[in-house]
Amino acid sequence: MIPQFDSYGFYVWAVYAIACVSLGALWLVTWIQYKAAKNGDKYESQT
Amino acid sequence: MLTHFARLDRFHRLSAVLLPLFTLLAVLCVGYGLYVSLWASPADYQQGDAVRIMYIHVPSAWLGLGIYTSTAIAAFVALVWRHRLAEIYMDAAIPVGAIFTALCLVTGAIWGQPIWGTWWVWDARLTSVLVLFVQYIGYMVLRRAFDDEQQALRIGAVLLLIGVLNIPIIKFSVDWWNTLHQPASISRLGKPTLDITMLKPLLWMAGGFMAMAGTVIIMRMHIAMARAKKQARMMRHLWQHTAQTEAAQQQDGIS
Numbered sequence: 001m002i003p004q005f006d007s008y009g010f011y012v013w014a015v016y017a018i019a020c021v022s023l024g025a026l027w028l029v030t031w032i033q034y035k036a037a038k039n040g041d042k043y044e045s046q047t
Numbered sequence: 048m049l050t051h052f053a054r055l056d057r058f059h060r061l062s063a064v065l066l067p068l069f070t071l072l073a074v075l076c077v078g079y080g081l082y083v084s085l086w087a088s089p090a091d092y093q094q095g096d097a098v099r100i101m102y103i104h105v106p107s108a109w110l111g112l113g114i115y116t117s118t119a120i121a122a123f124v125a126l127v128w129r130h131r132l133a134e135i136y137m138d139a140a141i142p143v144g145a146i147f148t149a150l151c152l153v154t155g156a157i158w159g160q161p162i163w164g165t166w167w168v169w170d171a172r173l174t175s176v177l178v179l180f181v182q183y184i185g186y187m188v189l190r191r192a193f194d195d196e197q198q199a200l201r202i203g204a205v206l207l208l209i210g211v212l213n214i215p216i217i218k219f220s221v222d223w224w225n226t227l228h229q230p231a232s233i234s235r236l237g238k239p240t241l242d243i244t245m246l247k248p249l250l251w252m253a254g255g256f257m258a259m260a261g262t263v264i265i266m267r268m269h270i271a272m273a274r275a276k277k278q279a280r281m282m283r284h285l286w287q288h289t290a291q292t293e294a295a296q297q298q299d300g301i302s
Contacts, residue, residue, distance in 0.1 A: 011097055011100065011158070011161050012085075015157050016085070016099075016103065018154065018157075022150060023146075023259065026143070026146055026263060027259065027262070030267060034266040034270055038273065
């Protein structure tokens with residue numbers, strides 16, 4: 001059963017929101033840097 | 048086996064397979080893990096819904112400890128055999144471990160407030176995990192504090208090896224000292240004290256977090272290699288340009 005937004009539910013949702021935002025941001029930032037590095041590598045090997 | 052995959056070209060080939068595999072595993076495990084954590088698993092008879100915090104808190108703690116241990120092993124390999132891949136791994140994994148340790152500390156504090164009635168106590172488990180987080184930050188600061196790359200790397204590796212002493216302290220702190228933090232529910236030697244309905248979401252989330260950490264670390268290793276390659280190319284161009292200029296100046300001097 002999904003936790004209600006009551007006294008305990010508030011803490012549960014806060015934890016899941018923090019985890020999703022922080023890990024999602026970590027993955028997204030790394031993926032953007034990874035793609036940029038790969039594209040840069042490809043471009044420089046072509047020129 | 049390890050030396051076979053430790054070559055950079057083999058790492059590139061292996062990571063081309065592992066990266067999509069880990070990404071898929073992370074999406075599947077975290078997706079299903081969230082479903083069982085928030086919907087399918089029951090609330091605890093004492094803690095109520097607050098027990099669901101465990102499915103984020105415990106995997107984060109495992110990752111924080113596990114990544115530090117793996118970087119200490121890499122530090123040993125880097126110091127003894129001066130292996131480039133081990134050096135790259137150290138730098139790539141440390142910020143990831145720091146984020147998981149920070150997540151463990153923050154979610155632990157949020158769990159502590161409704162259950163213990165306090166965000167923080169200076170008990171052995173909480174303090175030793177905070178020390179681990181400081182060790183992660185310390186390594187990152189130290190690596191940037193030296194101009195000499197090799198010196199920074201060696202000192203960083205020594206710091207990681209000394210800091211690994213904190214890992215058993217964290218693990219056994221709940222047994223050695225009287226702490227507010229509960230003892231381990233899952234151990235390698237005994238049967239878990241957790242019910243299967245709670246163990247299942249915990250393991251799914253742990254698997255998802257591990258796959259995600261693997262994905263991010265592999266991507267960070269690729270980024271570091273691409274940067275090193277670019278820097279080497281720039282240095283080669285600079286060296287060629289300097290050599291050409293000097294040769295032209297010498298020609299002018301002769302004529």
